[in-house]
Structure formats: C-alpha cells, structure tokens
Amino acid sequence: MYQEHGVEITxxxxxxxxxxxxxxxxxxxxxxxTAIDISTAEHLAQIADVNMEELSAAMFKAGSNLxxxxxxxxxxxxxxxxxVGDMQFGVGQINSMDADREWNKMVxxxxxxxxxxxxxxxxxDPTEYMAxxxxxxxxxxxxxxxxxxxxxYEQLDTEFDEAKRAKIIEQLQQILIDDAAVIVHxxxxxxxxxxxxxSGANIHTADYYWLTTEIAPAK
Numbered sequence: 001m002y003q004e005h006g007v008e009i010t011x012x013x014x015x016x017x018x019x020x021x022x023x024x025x026x027x028x029x030x031x032x033x034t035a036i037d038i039s040t041a042e043h044l045a046q047i048a049d050v051n052m053e054e055l056s057a058a059m060f061k062a063g064s065n066l067x068x069x070x071x072x073x074x075x076x077x078x079x080x081x082x083x084v085g086d087m088q089f090g091v092g093q094i095n096s097m098d099a100d101r102e103w104n105k106m107v108x109x110x111x112x113x114x115x116x117x118x119x120x121x122x123x124x125d126p127t128e129y130m131a132x133x134x135x136x137x138x139x140x141x142x143x144x145x146x147x148x149x150x151x152x153y154e155q156l157d158t159e160f161d162e163a164k165r166a167k168i169i170e171q172l173q174q175i176l177i178d179d180a181a182v183i184v185h186x187x188x189x190x191x192x193x194x195x196x197x198x199s200g201a202n203i204h205t206a207d208y209y210w211l212t213t214e215i216a217p218a219k
Contacts, residue, residue, distance in 0.1 A: 199218040
C-alpha cells in the first residue's frame with residue numbers, strides 16, 4: 001500500500017512489516033505463501049538492512065521460549081475447544097525450537113504423552129526435513145557441511161515449480177547418500193510415544209490431520 005501511494009517507509013517500519021510477512025508465511029514455507037509475499041519481504045528487508053534468515057530464526061526461537069511457564073500456562077497457550085456429536089473436548093498446542101531441552105525431557109521420561117511432528121505441509125513437501133543437513137540451519141545438529149548441498153537447498157527454498165523442486169530434492173538426497181550422511185527412506189509426518197499411563201496413542205504417517213477418541217488413561 002505504501003508503494004501504491006508513493007510513501008517512503010522508515011527502516012523501523014520496514015523491519016516490522018518484514019517480520020509480519022515472515023511470521024505469517026512461516027518464512028515462505030506456508031502453502032498460502034505467494035510470490036508477492038516473497039518479493040515484498042525481500043524489498044522490506046533491504047530497507048531495514050536485516051538478514052531474513054537470521055531474523056526468522058530469532059523470531060521463531062523467541063516465540064517458542066517456554067522457560068518460566070507453568071504447565072497450566074503452557075496448556076492454555078493455544079487452546080481451542082471442539083464438539084463432535086455429544087462429546088466436547090479441547091486441544092492445546094505449543095511450539096518449541098529448543099530441541100535439546102525437549103529431547104532431554106523425552107529421554108528422561110518426563111511426559112505423559114509426547115507427539116513429535118515434522119512440518120511437511122499437506123503435500124508431504126520435504127523442505128524442512130532436508131534442512132537437517134543445510135549448513136546455515138539451526139536444525140543441522142550433526143554439523144554437516146557441503147557447499148553443493150547448501151547451494152541446492154537455497155534454490156529449493158525459493159523454487160515453486162513442482163517438477164524443478166522434485167529434481168532438486170533428488171539431487172540433495174543423492175549428495176547425502178554419496179557422503180554417507182544419511183539413508184533417505186521417506187518423509188514421515190508424525191511419531192507418537194506414550195508411557196504406561198496412556199493407552200490407544202497410535203498414529204500413522206498418512207494421518208496428517210488426525211482426531212481420535214481412543215487415547216485414554218491406561219487401565
């Protein structure tokens with residue numbers, strides 16, 4: 001709108017607007033992201049003199065900080081109620097980018113129910129999964145480094161043609177296989193584990209959007 005009316009924008013406002021686009025599009029990974037979103041954010045980032053990758057990482061990490069929160073606060077942080085027939089139930093969810101903290105809790109058994117999910121969007125796109133080996137990604141916990149892989153991943157991150165994306169993904173997989181970094185066997189959506197106090201917590205890869213009435217306290 002400011003471009004349409006020929007209004008100059010300050011670096012501060014440009015940074016705020018750029019952050020809003022990054023948040024709304026999940027750093028352009030949302031299936032609703034458009035080419036206009038990307039070009040506008042890039043223009044705003046130039047005005048604000050910010051690195052969008054660094055900005056997005058800082059934003060999402062800050063937004064998922066769970067330190068100092070009580071279990072009740074976490075439970076109702078993003079809580080919605082639903083009704084199916086005569087049954088009313090609620091679902092609360094939180095996002096955390098502190099993988100070490102969450103992994104340590106899981107290993108220590110500090111949970112009743114633990115659901116781990118890869119963000120793949122509805123069509124099973126593996127961009128986020130492939131980020132585990134991208135040199136600049138916070139998800140690259142194995143510190144894998146390969147300049148050719150990084151260059152291809154950056155192409156994948158901005159390519160919208162499905163056929164071209166599939167070709168890039170094949171090349172990325174082959175690099176990982178050739179380097180013996182990983183055996184690529186597929187892109188799973190969700191995994192779920194529970195301790196002995198929970199029964200019926202079974203989920204399958206195809207169940208991306210999933211509701212069940214079978215999870216219950218174990219007898």
